[in-house]
Amino acid sequence: MLRKLVEDITEAVAAFERIPRVENTPFSILLLVSTAAASFSPSVYIAAAFFALGLLFAAAAREVKPWALVAFFSLFFSGLVSLPAALGLLPNKTDPLLFVARTVSAASVATGGLLLTGWWGFVRSLRLRGDLRRMFELMPLSVMAIGQAAVVIAAAKEARGEDKRAVAAAIGDVLIYGIQRGVSLRMAYEARSA
Structure with missing residues (x-):
């Protein structure tokens, strides 16, 4: 099972190497802003909108399978991390559903956007030095x-x-x-x- 998990993660990362369909600075900045906004979504509904945006990016890149793998792993691990809060072992100020929604939506939009731009296209468009x-x-x-x-x-x-x-x-x-x-x-x- 561990082997299959690692193979799936490696396959998803390899998808970032494909030829970019979009490579420009405004899109890369939009991707960064969208990922940050999804991470701090005030409600589950807004997080769901960012999740859908990530799916839209992945569909435009024709790479829905790697996107789904990343979304599933982020759902699994964020659900595992938030389990103590869901069981009532943490103060009531924490909302485990919102935490999971934020995590999954941020992973969704980041992954979908990176599949659309390609990793190196993303790095080039940000003009890092x-x-x-x-x-x-x-x-x-x-x-x-x-x-x-x-x-x-x-x-x-x-x-x-x-x-x-x-x-x-x-x-x-x-x-x-x-x-x-x-x-x-x-x-x-x-x-x-x-």
Whole structure:
């Protein structure tokens, strides 16, 4: 199950590499503003409108499946995080439904917009400079490399018949690999641009 989860996340990130259908600064700024506004939606209905906007972006990009994966994972994890509030273990000031709606709508609009612009089109249109630009450009590559490493490690542990705790211990291996991979990517990028 862990392997399938990581494969799905890696597939969704790979969709950001596709050729952009829209690449301009006003759209990228609209995307940033919409994501921030969805994160602070005052009601569930406004959050639902942002969710629909994200779906519209994904449909325009013809990439509804990766959008749906991200929306599902954001729903699952935000629901898991808000479970104590839903069970009454937190003060009444918290509204778990609004928290989940904000999280899912922000993920929806950000993912739909990025599928429409493509990751590199988004970064280029914001005209970022220096280290910040390099960091943003390398992010999808890092996520995909770490995801592929996690799939390999989880498959090896499952093949050896190790229990669930051993699979959870693979997270440490993946983090170490991710740090090493990030250093290697940065060094290669700096060598290429120097």
